[in-house]
Amino acid sequence: MQVKNFGDVMRCPTTTIQVYRGKEKRNTFRMSLDSEFNALSISKHQDNSHILEKYENKIEHGGGFISGKGNKTYKDKSDRATVENVLDPRTMKFLSALTNRGVISEFNGCISSGKEANVYHAFGSEGQELAVKIYKTSILVFKDRERYVDGEFRFRNSRSQHNPRKMIKVWAEKEFRNLRRIDSSGVIPTASPVEVKSNVLVMKFLNRGDGAPSPRLKDYQYQDELEVAHYYYKVIAYMRLLYQVCRLVHADLSEYNIVVHQNVLHIIDVSQSVEPYHPMSLDFLRMDIKNINAYFDKMGVALFQERMIFQFIIAETLEGFQGDCRNANDLVEYLVEHLPIKTITEGADEDEIFRSLHLVRNLGGLEERDFDRFTDGKFDLLKSLIVNDNEKNLQRPQREALENEEDTSVSEDEDEDEGEGKSEVNSENESEDTDESDSEDEKSKPRGKKFEDKDEKKQRKNEAKESKKEKRKTKVKKHVKKKLIKKTKSKK
Ligand SMILES: Nc1ncnc2c1ncn2[C@@H]1O[C@H](COP(=O)(O)OP(=O)(O)OP(=O)(O)O)[C@@H](O)[C@H]1O
Numbered sequence: 001m002q003v004k005n006f007g008d009v010m011r012c013p014t015t016t017i018q019v020y021r022g023k024e025k026r027n028t029f030r031m032s033l034d035s036e037f038n039a040l041s042i043s044k045h046q047d048n049s050h051i052l053e054k055y056e057n058k059i060e061h062g063g064g065f066i067s068g069k070g071n072k073t074y075k076d077k078s079d080r081a082t083v084e085n086v087l088d089p090r091t092m093k094f095l096s097a098l099t100n101r102g103v104i105s106e107f108n109g110c111i112s113s114g115k116e117a118n119v120y121h122a123f124g125s126e127g128q129e130l131a132v133k134i135y136k137t138s139i140l141v142f143k144d145r146e147r148y149v150d151g152e153f154r155f156r157n158s159r160s161q162h163n164p165r166k167m168i169k170v171w172a173e174k175e176f177r178n179l180r181r182i183d184s185s186g187v188i189p190t191a192s193p194v195e196v197k198s199n200v201l202v203m204k205f206l207n208r209g210d211g212a213p214s215p216r217l218k219d220y221q222y223q224d225e226l227e228v229a230h231y232y233y234k235v236i237a238y239m240r241l242l243y244q245v246c247r248l249v250h251a252d253l254s255e256y257n258i259v260v261h262q263n264v265l266h267i268i269d270v271s272q273s274v275e276p277y278h279p280m281s282l283d284f285l286r287m288d289i290k291n292i293n294a295y296f297d298k299m300g301v302a303l304f305q306e307r308m309i310f311q312f313i314i315a316e317t318l319e320g321f322q323g324d325c326r327n328a329n330d331l332v333e334y335l336v337e338h339l340p341i342k343t344i345t346e347g348a349d350e351d352e353i354f355r356s357l358h359l360v361r362n363l364g365g366l367e368e369r370d371f372d373r374f375t376d377g378k379f380d381l382l383k384s385l386i387v388n389d390n391e392k393n394l395q396r397p398q399r400e401a402l403e404n405e406e407d408t409s410v411s412e413d414e415d416e417d418e419g420e421g422k423s424e425v426n427s428e429n430e431s432e433d434t435d436e437s438d439s440e441d442e443k444s445k446p447r448g449k450k451f452e453d454k455d456e457k458k459q460r461k462n463e464a465k466e467s468k469k470e471k472r473k474t475k476v477k478k479h480v481k482k483k484l485i486k487k488t489k490s491k492k
Pocket residue numbers: 111112113114115116117118119131133191203204205206207213214216256257268269270
């Protein structure tokens with residue numbers, strides 16, 4: 001196989017990726033690509049051709065990889081052989097499909113190679129610049145990801161959570177949907193999504209202007225202290241908009257996932273973002289706030305208390321706020337005026353306490369340990385965290401507000417999984433009862449406890465018993481709860 005540069009043709013066992021579409025386009029693109037590549041120094045340093053050559057023998061064979069030791073055919077191995085842990089034959093196939101559909105016309109160098117995904121530069125059929133994020137198909141790094149998908153209404157029918165390859169697909173689709181939701185809200189700049197196909201996500205490329213990607217906040221050269229502070233406030237305003245308007249908690253927000261593009265902050269990397277009703281959403285939000293404060297602390301900004309930021313984000317209404325609740329600048333103005341700056345001594349202690357809190361949405365969710373810890377003088381802190389006024393957070397997504405997202409579902413092609421089943425992610429449009437049965441078999445079974453098999457019944461009862469036992473461990477005793485409610489009322 002002849003593998004030249006990414007600007008040429010790449011072959012894999014099942015398919016050939018024609019990076020250029022048509023000869024005329026080839027010449028125009030070739031010229032623009034040459035100049036882009038000269039400017040795009042990252043691509044030059046990360047030219048992947050040597051890697052392709054190294055693994056060429058593994059990904060070239062159509063029939064299977066023949067081991068040197070015997071005649072055994074390890075078809076699976078060759079099928080899974082990857083370049084940079086990303087470009088395995090299946091992924092090549094998806095790239096090829098995207099090329100055939102005219103989404104990608106040219107696939108270039110690697111912008112970023114992380115532990116979970118690689119991001120590549122590409123051109124679209126109109127010559128527009130694209131970023132192609134390819135999730136790694138290696139199994140290990142996705143181990144702890146289930147907790148972000150578990151508990152998500154949108155992924156309730158995701159039966160593939162124990163199959164890493166399918167899990168990655170769910171993951172890419174999750175990022176696509178989240179990007180689309182943020183983008184269509186119009187309140188937070190992001191990398192607009194273009195397409196998703198299995199583990200390949202295509203989005204707009206945020207270009208610095210000279211071919212290189214716009215810098216992450218971490219690498220950004222601030223003009224002065226004022227700019228640093230301004231960006232701090234902006235990030236907090238965006239966290240509120242993300243929560244209140246887009247109904248999302250980022251869950252991995254840091255200086256690494258914010259890009260400064262044309263002097264505007266862009267929020268990226270939202271594959272792990274969850275909706276507010278996710279059981280861990282408040283914990284993720286608290287973690288985001290901690291990360292953001294830690295970064296801006298290093299940058300020398302006078303910080304707000306983490307608890308104050310938390311409340312600013314989750315409170316449905318802001319006392320005395322007169323501006324446009326979808327406008328980041330109005331929110332920045334409000335928070336600069338209303339949120340107290342953290343003092344060195346008290347602020348640090350309060351942040352510590354805040355981080356150790358078990359976050360609850362209402363009194364029913366309180367645990368005894370919280371009560372014990374905070375009745376002595378610190379009760380106020382706990383009370384203020386109970387989000388009584390934010391009942392909608394307990395409900396399923398606000399469909400009307402998110403209509404745009406529902407309109408178009410993620411692209412699904414029958415050939416994607418080679419008959420392994422349809423997309424693992426259900427569209428949010430689907431009726432809620434779709435998750436009641438997964439197969440035809442189950443559908444035909446009579447329902448209800450009356451028709452239950454003896455063993456099944458026994459198992460169900462045992463499970464219920466166990467779960468009750470678990471619940472009892474953390475249950476707040478009635479008299480404690482009463483005392484707590486009484487105290488809350490008397491403090492008002
Ligand atoms: N649309 C884009 N335009 C320009 N650069 C981008 C774009 N998307 C991602 N990048 C660059 O690629 C980097 C990695 O992207 P991203 O944060 O989405 O991946 P990741 O999930 O963090 O990968 P990992 O965690 O494995 O490093 C970003 O920090 C950014 O520099």
